[in-house]
Amino acid sequence: MHVPDGFLDAPTSVAAGAIAVAGLALCLRRARAELDERAAPLAGLVAAFVFAAQMLNFPVVAGTSGHLLGGALAAIVVGPWTGAVCVAVVLLVQSLLFADGGLTALGVNIVDMSLVTVLVGYLLFRGLALLLPRSPASVVGASFVAAAVSVPVASLAFVGFYAVGGTTDVPLGTVVPAVLGVHVLIGIGEGLITALVVGSVLTVRPDLVHGAHSLLPAVRLEPAAVT
Amino acid sequence: MTRRTTAFVVVGLLVALLLAGVVSFYASDSPDGLERVASDRGLDAAEQPSGVEESPLSGYRTDGIGDDRLAGGVAGVVGVIGTFAVGTGLALALRRRGGEPDRRGRPAHQVDTGPPR
Structure with missing residues (x-):
């Protein structure tokens, strides 16, 4: 979803x-x-993992691919504030070293793919956490939904910027369904990857999943390292 | 950081290196959702090349390496190490030190058990 310059x-x-x-x-x-x-x-x-996962484009429909954005994943694992910083680091490195996402578009890309995905993903995750029973399965299920919804919302954030200052005059009635449709599909991939990763970390180190702290009945605590 | 957490970070980093350095070769080459819509509907009529298009890693292909698999793999490895270094450096600079309490007055080494219920 990286917006190029122009x-x-x-x-x-x-x-x-x-x-x-x-x-x-x-x-x-x-x-x-x-x-x-x-x-x-x-x-x-988390920053390194999100960078790696963003290289793994998966096919969605004929001739179109998608990749993880990672905002919901980062927020659930390390917390929303840190998570947004992690994804922003990824976007910065991609823009400066790999010419992926424009330099003048870096602000738009950080808003869409870091701030919006983290905000939507984390709020939805916490909201679901209040409704669901406390269990690892709930954490994984809430991760799927939070991540899946974060992608189409992020794509709408881009459309919002386009509506304000797009350099072309494609009617919004054309842009919205096209952008939203494909990103609903990409969101399913985002949800599956996020649920898989959160589930894996929960299995080996539940205490390292920030979002699980209030959701798990009894997180086994690692003795604190006093330095 | 305890030994178990160090092990977790090391294993996680190896997985990221494997994904970016090797598995990425098998990723889809198709344009992503936004690129596709932009070219189909003409949102990209005024697109300009990035100012760093001449970067040796531009487009996740390392300059001077003829082999596709290696050119992409090296770019992926550089990116994973770069993002890990920047992310860790930033986090270490921001983190609470030793006995410094957090916002709720808990010491830094105490496990966060989430908001009070």
């Missing part, structure tokens, strides 16, 4: 950049509360 006009790109900077500044401040001695190295791992 899809959006300059004022819109600048405005998106300002939203991204403000959002990330808040995330960086709040991430501190999530990052204790143990969570810090996990943040690097």
